[in-house]
Amino acid sequence: MIRRLFTRQFSKISILRNDSLTLERQIIEPKDFKIHTSKPTNVKPLERTITAEKYDMKIAELDPVEEQIEPDLTSVAVSVADYFLGNTHHSHHVFYSNLINIKAKKAAKVENRKFIDLRLVRLTSGSGGDGCVSFFKDNFKVHGPADGGDGGRGGHVFINIVDQHAASLHAIKKRYVARAGSKGKGSQLDGKNGGDVIIDLPLGTVIRWIPEPHLFKKFMSGREGQSLDDIYMELKLDHLDNIQMFRDGFEAGSGWIFKEHDEEYFRDREFFSELNEKVKGFDEETIFEEQYNDRFPILGLDCNKVTEKPLLLLRGGKGGLGNMHFTTKDIKGPKFCKEGRPGITANFLLELKLIADLGLVGLPNAGKSSLLRAISKARPRVGHWEFTTLQPTVGTIFSSIDKDPFTVADIPGIIKGASENKGMGLDFLRHIERSGGLVYVVSLGTADPVADLKILLEEVGPERMKDKRVLIVATKADLSDDGKNYQKLREFIETNYQDWKIIPVCAPKGENVEKCIKLMGEIAKSEKKTDSL
Known part of the structure; x- marks a missing residue:
């Protein structure tokens, strides 16, 4: 079992159409994190504290940068020192210097054993496959009804916690990419789902979300050994103190693939505008579901117990709709379909802490x-x-x-x-x-x-x-x-x-x-x- 590093239990999040949470369906434009070299001037005081179970102490005070602009999300600023629980040298080692690799190589050469306890990993779930434009054909009908299938789902990224005596992160790669789903096919056949990625992590690993490393390193330059309490990260958190991650992708009502004519041609047609309004609602549901699931605890996941089955970390994108969904009384032969939804890329810091009596x-x-x-x-x-x-x-x-x-x-x-x-x-x-x-x-x-x-x-x-x-x-x-x-x-x-x-x-x-x-x-x-x- 994996527990969150604060007072609420982590579980795989799923969304239902009639979810009991008072969340209003809202589409949020993707927004990257922001870095401030001083405390933002528009910060307002907020009594809000994150407390870890293993530390009976105040970890980080989160200050709202602005009013709540989306239901369930608040934009907050937290210093880098607070984000890493006051351990500024820890973040320096990962983001700035190459000391870890130098020490590890030296130790491995002397003792003939590889040991790495800090690792930056970049994880990407698979994109969904595109839908298919196809029509039924037989000896009597050259151009039958639309039968293009949906694209396959993109591959998920899972983590699996295993008990290893010689625990180390040296076997963990720096990059994992799940496979994309296949395109839909004719005869109402959906594309094949993309292959999932399962990462085996040694028992005792702590997983933390981190900003884009190559951007973050710019703010570490020349700061080796210094405190980082003057560098602030601006993030979006939900009411459970989960970080909102964002994936790129088309907006609701977009993402069409046209096999005949161009998009401008169809946008000017009333029949397509009516269809697109209905499809837009479906897209909004899909995008909202993505945003609701693309969240990660701000204090990370503590992998202190072996998992019975892999835990879902990043979800793959949904497959695009085939043209068989778009036949209406006004559209007899739809020669268009939808793109697959993109996967999501996120960076994580893996920190191994040995478990012993x-x-x-x-x-x-x-x-x-x-x-x-x-x-x-x-x-x-x-x-x-x-x-x-x-x-x-x-x-x-x-x-x-x-x-x-x-x-x-x-x-x-x-x-x-x-x-x-x-x-x-x-x-x-x-x-x-x-x-x-x-x-x-x-x-x-x-x-x-x-x-x-x-x-x-x-x-x-x-x-x-x-x-x-x-x-x-x-x-x-x-x-x-x-x-x-x-x-x-x-x-x-x-x-x-x-x-x-x-x-x-x-x-x-x-x-x-x-x-x-x-x-x-x-x-x-x-x-x-x-x-x-």
Whole structure:
């Protein structure tokens, strides 16, 4: 199941002619998003806040740019910083710099493993096929009644959430295009529907709508490392805080294909004008249905559960009407049909956040790799775990035969300033956000282990630590001077964090490794119980 990142449940939207929603049928001219380099001057105050389920905090205040010009839609302005939940460096990495690819290539070369956790994708659903102009023919009738079929529907774009141990977005392509529907045929045969696209995404992916990247990048130029709270996006939202996406296409009453004479010839005929008024109403219904369905939650989709069946993301265009629909008492042999409706193109940001019971955090050279090797040696049945220093990975630890295994997300060492995106920064910290508990690895061989722990706590931040149980693993215990460093670290924890646990470990000698595994299992087990309530 996929849940929205705010308080209303996401479901596939379908429209009925007699929908209970108080939505007046209205055709909206396609309007692209707008970018402002300062807060729009015509903004009026509005008490409106979007709140995510996972963050008990105010995310973004949306200011109306103008009065509500369409029923159900409001034009709003939101800063880029607010749109990305305050994570401005995150957006810089995607839209401006090439750091992600450089780091990924370096890590893949060193560790022989590809790992990508951010990916921009451009998705396009298929256009509907055109209708057909055809007439029934047999040995006795050379020119029978109209029998041109409708065009096929354009292909949809689906997403499918799968559970993958070696989760990564490196296999996701940058562009997916569904096939267009085929043209209608004679004998009242409809065209074939276009082939759908199904994209398999790893469990833990968050999907966010983004503006056109090549346009958006222009506003990022020269802003690396700076706040983006002075750049505003103007969007249209419905009453459920969904972003309205727009597809190109002909207006209601247009989109005709003429096989004889030109459009001007028919527009001057009264019989065609009467027919076109009726067809215009059908077009309005179709366009309204498109607009009603072409919406996406402003805070995105959180793919935190495996889907039982693919979820529809973008709908293909409807097929055009064949000439068999246009026979009237005044039109005996219609030599015209309708074009298929276009598909829709939208850009999305995919952000992978690893899912594990525990998150393992430490400074560089804290002894984390040695600890993991010691755990692996003590528990040979460690599954799907590659010990790395440049890329995040998830490992499975089997504590005992009669107990369920637990998973640990190991992220490379972070440095002071990681939360401000120094070093690899937020590229790593995102992978412990979903963990139920945190394991901090602190070396006793440094001058001040307490100061090292404070750096880790500061960089991880209170939001990522909220409602998480914590275990402190004090490594390199053999290097501690008569245990003084360990005593200082334990006293600091007992004074400030009474509910945390701490254990000294000497990984090379295997001392306290079994007890460390047991304590890690207790934290993971406790979190699983909490999740099941």
